[in-house]
Amino acid sequence: MKFSVKSFFSKLWQKIRNFNIQDCRVSFVKGMESLQANGKSLFVTVILAIAVMLLTCLAVFFATVRGPEKVLVPEVEGKELAQALLEMQVKELYPKIQLRYDEQPSGTILAQSPSSGAIVKAGTRVNLTVSRGAIVSEVGNYVGLKFDDVKIDLTTMFTGSSRPLILLAEPVYKASLEEAGTILEQDPPSGTKISDPVTVNLIVSRGPNFDNTSVPRLTGKSVNEILALLPNLKVVLDFTGHKAAEGEKENSVVAQQQFENQYVENYTRMSVEMAFPAKPKDDLIYGIFEAELAQFPYPVAMTVECIESNGQRSQLAALNHTGGHFSVPYAVSEGSELILRVAGKVAKRITVNE
Structure with missing residues (x-):
């Protein structure tokens, strides 16, 4: 087959003549529209995929962090500790244990908080008070001991216990x-x-109070002389005072109670009247320190301490006293503090002013 240049160009020209520019334009537009439509679908698909993924993540997150379920607190009070722990374990509750001496057998649950029937979240701590058993199992030997010491020891021993195991009846006192x-x-x-x-x-000694003592002669004695006698006296002195009248000696005992006999029973009460200076004398203020105390069945050691305004301390008086109305005279500087101690414990304090 021979190639003809003329024939080639003739066919090419024929094709050019047959080319429709409008059809090309339409095809281009359709292609672009198809591309745009496919792009929107792809975009929507991507957005939907992202949304589904986020929703799935949120569902997994909330399923993971959701709060623990609510449970009913069981009643374990009165039960053994082991049984209580098993019941709490089933409810996924955690115990916090406190031990206390009690007459209930060791290991018994005495109290719980929260109380039974409360609705709480699983994992909540429940406070349990558990008995350690009795602190003592038998009565001790108290003969020969001081009643006050035994009373304090037993009170301390059973502090916090619902019922003390050992109680002391009101003692019977007798001379000994x-x-x-x-x-x-x-x-x-x-x-x-x-x-x-x-x-x-208990039967408790009153001390040798069946002995008698001689009645002291106090008339004419000063405050300091009286205070010096107090430690050795076995009578209880009830002091009163007044401003010295004309003819009376200041700072002295002007009258004392009289008895039929020279001897009286130990710690018999005896009234004493004193005359004090009308005004402070030698920078000292005179008066009577008084207090109302419990009545003791036997004499108790008491002291009166003086703390001057400059901080200097001294013991004003020391004596044995059976309680009830208490009184001692004083002559101290203004602003001094007087402190009454009964068996070493502060019973009353005053500040002396003019």
């Missing part, structure tokens, strides 16, 4: 050569086993 306040007998005896709270009856 033993020092006042010493326990002479007890019932029940030492070694008695304790199953329930027991009351101990």
